[in-house]
Amino acid sequence: MAHEEDPLGHERASWKPESGLAVAVPDPVKGTELPPHRERLTDKDPATMNRAVRTIYTLFYLSVAGSIWAVIAYMIFPIEDGSMVSIRHNNLFIGLGIALALLAIGIGAIHWSKAVMSDKEHIEPRHATRGRDTTREGAIAVFSVANEESGFGRRTMIRNSLFAALAASVIPGVTLFRGLAPQYDNPxxxxxxxxxxxxxxxxxxxxxxxxxxxxxxxxxxxxxxxxxxxxxxxxxxxxxxxxxxxxxxxxxxxxxxxxxxxxxxxxxxxxxxxxxxxxxxxxxxxxxxxxxxxxxxxxxxxxxxxxxxxxxxxxxxxxxxxxxxxxxxxxxxxxxxxxxxxxxxxxxxxxx
Incomplete structure (x- = not known):
């Protein structure tokens, strides 16, 4: 006859009629506990944390520089003469500026999440979702905790440089729309x-x-x-x-x-x-x-x-x-x- 124990990591025994034997079957729930937390170097060394912060806002300001360069390239490499050399230079240098702007934002955001934001594991118990006042209060509390853990409100250099990079990243696109404007009084x-x-x-x-x-x-x-x-x-x-x-x-x-x-x-x-x-x-x-x-x-x-x-x-x-x-x-x-x-x-x- 089969026997089984509790579902918290113990073996279960099941009956196999063809052999007449009870065999042990591994519990599928076993081994799902979280591994021991490993602190990052930035959590243990303040100097490393400061260096990571400087790297992040430097990347964001580098993104700003890429966006500005794309606008400058649009002006100093015009395509009005219609030559293939001008078109190649225009596409190349504007593309490099936009690529640098977006790539620096992406790398900076990833480095921020991996090196600076909170690295604590959390377990969120499931509960019934109901539209009530306590739910709204809980949502506000979640945003407050997220702001504290990410350092978004506290680390002003990262926050401000990110805002600058995001704002500057749309400028090249707006500038390129200039090429769609009528060039002549009567086209x-x-x-x-x-x-x-x-x-x-x-x-x-x-x-x-x-x-x-x-x-x-x-x-x-x-x-x-x-x-x-x-x-x-x-x-x-x-x-x-x-x-x-x-x-x-x-x-x-x-x-x-x-x-x-x-x-x-x-x-x-x-x-x-x-x-x-x-x-x-x-x-x-x-x-x-x-x-x-x-x-x-x-x-x-x-x-x-x-x-x-x-x-x-x-x-x-x-x-x-x-x-x-x-x-x-x-x-x-x-x-x-x-x-x-x-x-x-x-x-x-x-x-x-």
Missing amino acids: AELLRHTMWKAGSRLAHDPSGIPIKASDVTFGSAFHVIPEELAALSHEEGYLDEKAKAIVLLVRMPQETLTEADDRKDWSYDGIVAYSKVCTHVGCPVALYEQQTHHLLCPCHQSQFDVANGAAVIFGPAARPLPQLPITVDDEGYIVARSDFTEPVGPSFWERH
Whole structure:
């Protein structure tokens, strides 16, 4: 017959019918008591404690320095010239400043918790939770004890340096928003003209290989740039020009096209070309659905009907995508008839 003793660390005996013997089974509760407390060096040596405190607030002030450096780097390494060297330096030095700011806060907080905060073990008995006045009083007492054990209210250098580091850590992010502010009185003028001009061949993005009308099959969608753009270097403004000139080329049955009278010669044998720059906030519109002839902007789900002048059929975009007038040259290559006849990109930039 099986026998067992109390559950506080003693063995239990259980009956095993197949052997007819009683065997000892270890108690799963055994060994859960807390190990003896080991004092840290900072608890035993005041000089070590003071050194740990100095290390912590030094890390927090180092975080402040990293945040300030990120702001300085934003100003002394501008990217307005558009060169890749400037962009690399801007990203590198701002990133180093932000990384130093956040890393120093993290290391300082961890060192604080391990070396300075209270290292006593506590056992919290479970009890029924009820909404009563004594519960609120108990919560206040817990915060008071936590403040005393952490030294948050007593160690002013750590507390103040932490506040300074946290406050400074958001400054680089706020500064970077400066790059989103309008740089010109009328940004729409910058988008009114692109690299497209009469005779510019439509070429594959990014290879720059010209496209023949015979290459464009029904239902296909080609990502297109001006042939001349492929020859530009980054230092010559490749990215800026490409951002304005990107086009999506689509072919569909001629009878499915609904064209305004003044735009009937803007397409060629069912082939149409529209700007890829969404008229909401400028995201690239590149998701084409062949059966419905709809273009989807992945950023905010604006949808445009390619078969009907790229009119907006859903979402926050305020106007159709600008259409690029096209034709073919003597060699059968698709070419632009002119530049876009309206500014590309977000509609709100047109409000002056």
